[in-house]
Amino acid sequence: MSLALYRKYRPKIFEDxxxxxxxxxxxxxAAIKNAFAHAYLFYGPRGSGKTTxxxxxxxxxxxxxxxxxxxxxxxxxxxxxxxxxxxxxCNKCHVCAEIDEGRxxxxxxxxxxxxxxxxxxxxxxxxIRLSPLSYPYKVFIIDxxxxxTRDAFNALLKTLEEPPAHAIFILATTELEKVxxxxxxxxxxxxxxxxxxxxxxxxxxxxxxxxxxxxxxEALELIAISAEGSLRDAEMLLDQLGMDKEITLQEVENTLGxxxxxxxxxxxALLIAKxxxxxxxxxxxxxxxxxxxxxxxxxxxxxxxxxxxxxxDINAAILFENYFTEEExxxxxxxxxxxxxxxxxxxxxxxxxxxxxMRYSPFAVVPLQVAIIENLTK
Numbered sequence: 001m002s003l004a005l006y007r008k009y010r011p012k013i014f015e016d017x018x019x020x021x022x023x024x025x026x027x028x029x030a031a032i033k034n035a036f037a038h039a040y041l042f043y044g045p046r047g048s049g050k051t052t053x054x055x056x057x058x059x060x061x062x063x064x065x066x067x068x069x070x071x072x073x074x075x076x077x078x079x080x081x082x083x084x085x086x087x088x089x090c091n092k093c094h095v096c097a098e099i100d101e102g103r104x105x106x107x108x109x110x111x112x113x114x115x116x117x118x119x120x121x122x123x124x125x126x127x128i129r130l131s132p133l134s135y136p137y138k139v140f141i142i143d144x145x146x147x148x149t150r151d152a153f154n155a156l157l158k159t160l161e162e163p164p165a166h167a168i169f170i171l172a173t174t175e176l177e178k179v180x181x182x183x184x185x186x187x188x189x190x191x192x193x194x195x196x197x198x199x200x201x202x203x204x205x206x207x208x209x210x211x212x213x214x215x216x217x218e219a220l221e222l223i224a225i226s227a228e229g230s231l232r233d234a235e236m237l238l239d240q241l242g243m244d245k246e247i248t249l250q251e252v253e254n255t256l257g258x259x260x261x262x263x264x265x266x267x268x269a270l271l272i273a274k275x276x277x278x279x280x281x282x283x284x285x286x287x288x289x290x291x292x293x294x295x296x297x298x299x300x301x302x303x304x305x306x307x308x309x310x311x312x313d314i315n316a317a318i319l320f321e322n323y324f325t326e327e328e329x330x331x332x333x334x335x336x337x338x339x340x341x342x343x344x345x346x347x348x349x350x351x352x353x354x355x356x357x358m359r360y361s362p363f364a365v366v367p368l369q370v371a372i373i374e375n376l377t378k
Contacts, residue, residue: 005242006235009207012100013088014056017049018203018231019195026190027053028087031060034070037188039160039169041145043176044192047230051109051143053192054170055099056089058107058139061168064093067136095135106135113144118151125159128167138167145171146178153180160186194229197221197323203231204238208247213238215247221325222252222260257292261324264303265331271304271347272339274376283369293364297355301348308344310336347375 011017014024014031030036036057042050060066066089089096098104110124124140132138142148148156160169160183171187173179201224208215215238223241227234241247241255249260270278286296310332324332354371358364 004236005207005211005239006232009203009210009235011049011052011056012091014053014060015088017053017056018199020049020053020192023053023190023192027057027060031066031087036061036168038163038167039187040171041176041179041184041187041189042170042172042192043179043189044174045194045229046174047227047232047234048192048194049231050172050192051141053190054139054141054172055107057168057170058104058137058141059089059096059099061137061139062095062099062104062106062135063089064095065090104135106132106138107141108138109141109143111143112147116147116149116152118149118155121148121152121155125155128159128164132166136166139170140167141170141172143172144174145183146173146175150180153183157182157186195231196229197224200224200227200229200231200234204234207235207238208242211242211245213242213245213247215242216249218249218260218262219247219252222249222256222258225261226256226258253291254289256295257290258295258299259286259291261303261328264299265328265335267300268303268307268335271372271376272335272343276373276376279372279376280369283365283372287365293368294355294358297351297358297368301351301355304344304348304351306332307336307339308341308348311339311341311344343375346378347371350375 014028017024040054040057042053044050091097091100095104099107102109108124108127110120128138128140130138157180163169169187171179171183176184201220204215204220204223207213208220219241220238223234223237226237237255238247241251253259267279267282270282283293287293350371351368354367357367361367
């Protein structure tokens, strides 16, 4: 069985953790000073690198190479830890290899979504008291920690307050607001952000090069857009589509049921030109091609919003740099110069209403057509 791309190309050092520069810098500094905290809370959207970062912390703090440096006798004037080794795991020792492969016996990963009760946390507390079997530190990674019950959180709280010297906790969640303040206050907190489309595209292009996959730029762009900032989702989709070592935009559109930026530009141009006939023909073709019209309407709302922003403030296009190419930004500017702000505002309102109706209507195309006709005949 082949290894999934998201596992094969998972970052092995902090420097490879994309889109989280501030978090990476702080964790690397902690490694250099050998000053890791006893409890961390990583929060942010799915696929942004929370669990990967947790494993990197576990690997770095237990890395044999770093431990040898730390345990080497030094002159009285003090010890200076080599930055090139001290800030990252070596990825050569057996400890690094075991943790990478998920075999680290002293790195315990718990999915709180399926182990959310007080009994599981009590069992965890019993295990925490025991010294590590093979490594200097035991690292407990609790994923989706917000799923724990109130009693389970209360049981965890005491352990976080007075943990054994050999234990480190890393809590990860996509819903910070569901984690009790008492838990949050006892951790170092790191916010993980959605990855910009440009960064996701670059990583996909690099994987394609290594895997010898021929992929259209527009295809990778649509995959990155569909992933909505989740690198894991993007890599999973690339894995699915790259079986025959060739990926086209049409193949991605057919698989996802959504269109690329070029078609959004073309359709927006028809709307701004108030070309009802062309717009209706465009929608009919999308429906005939089996595209998801609800998703198309959602994408169109976001795209029209960007045209409006560029219309009221031409410098707003700077906000799109991590999302669109320079050519696409220029097309947005061109479209914005041809449209009145009031027309765009009314169009967006109508599309939002249509999108709401489409989600519950057996005739998804009708609300969209009505919204377009309403605005283009005013």
